[in-house]
Amino acid sequence: MSTTTEETALARRVRERLAEHHPGQEYGDLRTLPGGHSGLTYSITAGPVSYVVKAVPPGRRPIGRNDVLRQARILRALAGSRVPVPMVVAVDESEPAWFAMEFVDGEAIEPVLDEHKLDPEPCRRRMLALADVLRDLHGTTSAESAEPLDPAAELAMWSRTMRAVPLELRAGADDLLDALATRIPDAIPPTLTHGDFRLGNVLCRGERPAAVVDWEIWGYGDPRIDLAWFLLFADHRNFPQLGRAIPGLPTEHELLTGYLDGRPEPPAFDWFRALARTKMAAIMGHNLRRHREGTHHDPDQERLPPTIAAMIRAAHDLLDRRP
The missing domain is CATH 3.30.200.20 (Phosphorylase Kinase; domain 1)
Known part of the structure; x- marks a missing residue:
């Protein structure tokens, strides 16, 4: 047919x-x-x-x-x-x-990565509101079930993706993966996770989230994985040649404080921040490889190498920080 x-x-x-x-x-x-x-x-x-x-x-x-x-x-x-x-x-x-x-009417805009004309203040308020939504998600009980994914399994999955990226696109990645593997933190009780939680996957009306969408990779896992991924998109400097500065956008610290709502910072959180950067580098490297091999033609992927390199460097730096 x-x-x-x-x-x-x-x-x-x-x-x-x-x-x-x-x-x-x-x-x-x-x-x-x-x-x-x-x-x-x-x-x-x-x-x-x-x-x-x-x-x-x-x-x-x-x-x-x-x-x-x-x-x-x-x-x-x-x-x-x-x-x-x-x-x-x-x-x-x-x-x-x-x-x-x-059909939920709303805007799904990633402030530091998307081309948009949204004023900075709504961007700020949306991200702060989304920190509350993520906390609520991680506190939700559901009858749905999935095999929990612990930090070691999450690292193994993204290690496979990274190692499929050509060597010239991932300088320092092998050492990074080894460093992550030798410092895998203890697991904490798994929660419901979205898997790609960020403002670009949330339809907003005005300054408020109206609907979290794109649940393709939801699961049960370590909530620190969702949280570190969300925080990654707060700073345009994480994305050289891709990101745009948004005046007044919440810092990672502000978003983390909002999410925690008075609770202490989760243990070994820098490891998860490093993992988030490793994951981003692996995804971008995978997408660039597909473009260069002709699997998915997208010349815009050629802008990714500086960000891939920056993500790998930043992940190393986070792992080298003392607690």
Whole structure:
């Protein structure tokens, strides 16, 4: 079947299920939403109401980022919690699986990396508010389950990614991975984690988070992993030739203080800050390799080497700091 035929069949299935909520309404076309990195992402209207549909690509197995049903489960588990998420309205497990959720109107902007015209003060207030959301996420209990990922397993996963990056793009990375491996901290009780928690994955209205999105890699793991990743995006200087200065943006210390809300800093936190930089370097190196090999053509990836090098250097520096 052609892509058009497959999308037509998917649209029919979606309309049939949405008709349960909107009998007698007219339905719009299934339109591809740009920017999605997991499965297929569409929008559709049912009368005056808009929905987002996420589906497994035809012929693909529903695993990893394509496991849209796993995403639907965690969204449903978080419904009604202090963590704002889109409401799931329909789930269809027959192949190819899909689910529909409410369309949340809002902006998802990463202040130091995205091109935008948002004033600095809303950027500041959004990030401070998001620190509270992350604390609430890590304090949420859910009936959903996943195999907990401890610091050693997290490091092993990103070590594999880093070692697949060509040597010329990751100078100093092997020594860094060895240093991380010899200093793996003790685990603390696992919590629900997002996996890519940052302002660019949160739809905001004005200064407030309206919905945390992109739950492709949620899991149960060390909350320090989520926290260190979130803090990484507070300072444009972490991203040479990529980042932009935003006056008044909260510092890592301010965000950490907001998240902790009077609690002490988590133990061995510099190790997790170093891991976050290692993870970023590995992801960027992987993306640049794919571009250069022709797997995913994106000339903008050629801007990444200075940031990859800076992330590796900063991770070394964090590990060398005395407690």
